[in-house]
Amino acid sequence: MDADTGRDTDPRAGAGDARAVHAEGAAQPAQEPGPTTGIVVGHDGSADANHALTVALELAAGLSVPVTIVRAWSIDTAPRPANWEFGYVSSYSDYAEAVRDRLRNDTRIVVAKHPDLTVEYRVALGGPAKTLIEVSKGSRMLVVGSRGRGGLAGMLLGSVSEQCVRHADCPVLVVPPPPRS
Numbered sequence: 001m002d003a004d005t006g007r008d009t010d011p012r013a014g015a016g017d018a019r020a021v022h023a024e025g026a027a028q029p030a031q032e033p034g035p036t037t038g039i040v041v042g043h044d045g046s047a048d049a050n051h052a053l054t055v056a057l058e059l060a061a062g063l064s065v066p067v068t069i070v071r072a073w074s075i076d077t078a079p080r081p082a083n084w085e086f087g088y089v090s091s092y093s094d095y096a097e098a099v100r101d102r103l104r105n106d107t108r109i110v111v112a113k114h115p116d117l118t119v120e121y122r123v124a125l126g127g128p129a130k131t132l133i134e135v136s137k138g139s140r141m142l143v144v145g146s147r148g149r150g151g152l153a154g155m156l157l158g159s160v161s162e163q164c165v166r167h168a169d170c171p172v173l174v175v176p177p178p179p180r181s
Contacts (some may be wrong), residue, residue, distance in 0.1 A: 036103060038066040040136040040170075042160070045071075047105045048145040052175040053107060057114045059173075063140070066118040069111075070135050071103045072128040073126040094174040099123040129163035136170050143173045 001157030041056035043049040053069065061066045073095070074110055077111065100123045124131045136142035161174045 051144040072131040
């Protein structure tokens with residue numbers, strides 16, 4: 001408490017719980033579409049997502065178009081923000097920045113192979129399919145991994161890729177996992 005103003009000087013004062021983070025996230029505007037000439041690619045941190053990102057970057061390099069890398073997150077999947085402490089729930093913006101930092105770190109090596117490309121990073125609290133569909137609206141292409149697991153399952157699409165194929169208003173490229181050796 002500040003003796004002069006009578007206000008709480010702890011920047012975490014009024015910090016809520018997970019519901020507050022979700023409420024703040026819900027109050028954020030819908031995702032703005034990526035560049036209409038660009039390629040949007042979803043990335044969840046997996047090796048298969050890196051493979052889909054590699055394909056998207058190679059296509060973008062051949063077409064000389066920008067790439068928007070997107071990660072959807074939830075309070076359960078987000079990394080802890082730098083200011084996280086037990087008993088304190090960080091703000092929406094703290095979580096979003098932690099997710100953005102993780103996304104940049106997860107994709108750093110793959111993106112570095114294409115230094116001439118313009119790359120934008122987007123993160124959003126919400127479901128991956130809805131987020132990818134919103135960001136890819138009007139884009140040249142949306143690239144997603146298939147999440148197949150081999151055998152019969154390998155012939156099926158994952159739920160996110162299936163929703164993107166059904167509802168995106170741009171072409172969708174579903175990248176199968178690389179062959180396992």
